[in-house]
Amino acid sequence: MTSTGEVEGRAGPPLGWVRRRDVVVDVALGGASAVECGWEGVGFAAEAGIPAVLGVLFGIAVGAVLVLRRRWPIAVVLVGIGITPAVMGFLLGVVGLYTLASSEVPRRITATLTSMALAATFAVMYMQTSGDVEAGRTFVLMLSVFVAVALTVPPVLFGLYIGARRRLMESLQERADSLERELSLLADRAEERAEWARTEERTRIAREMHDVVAHRVSLMVVHAAALEAVAAKDPARAAKNAALVGDMGRQALTELREMLGVLRATAAEKPASAPASAAVAAPVALVGGFEDGPSLDELEALVGQSEAAGMAVEMVVLGKGAGYAAEVEQTAYRVVQEALTNCHKHAPGARVTVRLAHREGEVAMQVENGPCDGSSAEPGLPSGGNGLVGMRERVLGLGGVFVSGPTDEGGFKVSAVLPVR
Template sequence: MTSTGDVEGRAGPPLWWVRRRDVVVDGALGAVSAVECGWEGASFAREAGLPVAVGVLFGIAVGAVLLLRRRWPIAVVLVGIAVAPAAMGFLLGVVGLYTLASSEVPRRITGTLASMSLAATFVVMYLRTRGDVEADPMLVVVLSGFVAVALTVPPVLFGLYVGARRRLMESLQERADSLERELSLLADRAEERAEWARTEERTRIAREMHDVVAHRVSLMVVHAAALEAVALKDPARAVKNAALVGDMGRQALTELREMLGVLRAAEKPKPAPAAAPVPAGGGATAVVAPLSAALVAVFDDGPSLGGLEELVGQSRAAGMAVEVVVQGEAAGYAAELEQTAYRVVQEALTNCHKHAPGARVVVRLAHREGEVAMQVENGPCEGRSDGVGLPSGGNGLVGMRERVLALGGVFVSGPTDAGGFRVSAVLPVR
């Protein structure tokens, strides 16, 4: 793992530096500081009566401490304060205070060290100025204070500004990264919702196609079997069955054409304007939305509870003994509820034709306060000589349950104690 600022194929910056530029800058500052402190160390050695070489080496060592400013800024400032009586470390003190103020060191520590540096600079300047300048003591104090403030306050203030700006930029960058992650997450969720909507619409279309085709085709098969059985024995009945098969086939084709027409129209949504941005998942939503609207139109124009007698009459015409029991007065229901109730009864009768030919069937419909209940129950299968085995895909009960649960209703199905089968559903009226 390489550090920030690494170049591919090359090693990153050494030690505590983050970028190579920082190494160059600190190296240059350290070299200049070492030269300055070495020069000032030579002057200090002459004044103190020490060998000049010792003063130069001591100054170089002190000035080189500036290389540690990013790692240990407190230590750099303390060294600058310590060598202040020797009148060396001008660059060391200024850069050290700037680095300390711009770092993450607590402000309490920064203020304390800055005050110490200010006091040390003032004392040193006062002592040196008092001995070199013959003037009013008050002028010496003012001059010393001015120099101390000039060498301490600007680097501290500038360091505080740079540190605050850096933290602000880091905060903005972090917030931008967070927003980018949130936008990516929202895009993923939008795509998931679009995929879920597509799946729901496909399932809904499959239910509609199943209900449109399965019931009428099942009756057509039953009538065709009866037609085959009586064609030679009872020509009049055969003609009647043939007419019923034709009528049901035409009705099934009409409903199928309407459904396919809706789907074809929904597959051609109007294109969005070129200047309008398309959100994540928007393409899928643009396709699903007109499809949903088209299916709503199918619900509005679809079958209702008013066609229940005609539906039962078709099963009776196919030879099924069907009894209808209605309780309560019908109210104005939503089109989706009416169609769902109709489809549940329709699919239940289709299952009776498939699995219980010749059985007696009872259809119950109850209009209650706040709900509509329906139940289709058949007795045990008695079998018929003209019966025919009808294929079953196992989707009838699943589709009924999905329809009812989609409206917040309750669906129950299962065998009865008498050997028959019962389908019950309760739909809330909203």
């Protein structure tokens, strides 16, 4: 059983007083009750045939019990019921019943003590008025019932109302605290999602930079090697290779500028003091920014650039494309581009086959190179080992399938299947 002044999980303050106002109220009520019972103790002493001083002291001691109402409301009510035959303790009984009903005492105990107080008050009132013959028995009975109900039911009902209101306010406060904790948790999660989105965006940008720079620079290195080999023997071919190197460099710079332009535009649109939700939205918007990227229609030009660099490339297209989403077309293009870059790095002089298949609900691509013929030395291009990882991340990010590995003929094969929806 928990009294009004207790806090769940630990003992409450002395006598259930939480605030200074509680002390003032209880001491005032206890003093008033002691004065009332002391005054009524004079009449009790006369009827009991004891000295008036003892009656007054008894009344004061009994009335002062009201100070304990917050800590022991049941004891206070029992004392009030016990002194009912002495016709004293009006304030003690009313305030005690109110405190009992408003506290956390089980309702069955409250109902039992209320019934006892009601019966005791009725009995005392009936005995006090039954000697009045002129009033009549019926009137005495009705008067006793009225007084008993008036002295017990209103304080109990009011106490029940105050207790229910207090519990409602505590419940609302708990819900408010819980909501505040949930909002704090949501803010933390939003910050985590923002950090995750920023990490994903950095990964995507690194992938784009790798694909753009690695392919173009690989072709430039191959053309530069060819230019060095034929510069003295075939000036016309050397001039052609030099022009191709310049074109490759300009294309690489153009793609880099476009990518950096998108990043600057997005950073300018997002204020420095943007909330965590905006931090999430910005990277996601960038991840979806595929509209300006390459498409499958540019694959032939991509293969042509490798052919111009001296690679023997065959392109096979099966089926007819129906125009896919921008992210599907860009991912397919980047997979083929990176696979061709790897062929330039690791399989110089090998024959390469690029296959593109348009199927129902998906598009498949495969880049396969045969074994190196040994006539061409590797161009010595640096490799960070991120090409296959980047291709796998792109394909799996769209829910596709990616497979790569050596072939039985001694070559290497990269295959990917992307869902078109």
